[in-house]
Amino acid sequence: MKKVLSVLVVGGMLAVAACGPSEAEKKAAEQKKLDSIAAVEKTKLDSMAAIAAQAAQAAADAEAAVKEAKAELKDAKEDAKEAKEDAADAKRKAELQKTEVKKEAAVEKTGGKLINKTGGTQNGQEVKPEEKGGKLKNKMN
Numbered sequence: 001m002k003k004v005l006s007v008l009v010v011g012g013m014l015a016v017a018a019c020g021p022s023e024a025e026k027k028a029a030e031q032k033k034l035d036s037i038a039a040v041e042k043t044k045l046d047s048m049a050a051i052a053a054q055a056a057q058a059a060a061d062a063e064a065a066v067k068e069a070k071a072e073l074k075d076a077k078e079d080a081k082e083a084k085e086d087a088a089d090a091k092r093k094a095e096l097q098k099t100e101v102k103k104e105a106a107v108e109k110t111g112g113k114l115i116n117k118t119g120g121t122q123n124g125q126e127v128k129p130e131e132k133g134g135k136l137k138n139k140m141n
Contacts, residue, residue, distance in 0.1 A: 021029070
């Protein structure tokens, strides 16, 4: 009985070993493994493409920002130039007003006559030069 039982056990083991995966099952398992590797590679390539697209978009956004900053800088320079010109105009205007005030003060001091040391015309009237010993002098200088 022991011999029969031993033969049956050995025979069962051989039967189990012989009943392993068939050639088709082995090919299917290998194909599944290759498909899995291909899926991982495809996902990797898709991720790299997405990263490249994001980098390209970021570069385009940065370039647009640089162009916008340059345009704003140009506008700021033009505004500064206009402000400088406006300030110069205001300064000239203030100097003219100051000169006019001095002229008016001189006319008031002279009793309504404008005296010019060098002669010539002033306000459309002939003005004679004042001599050194005169009473009134031009206070505008």
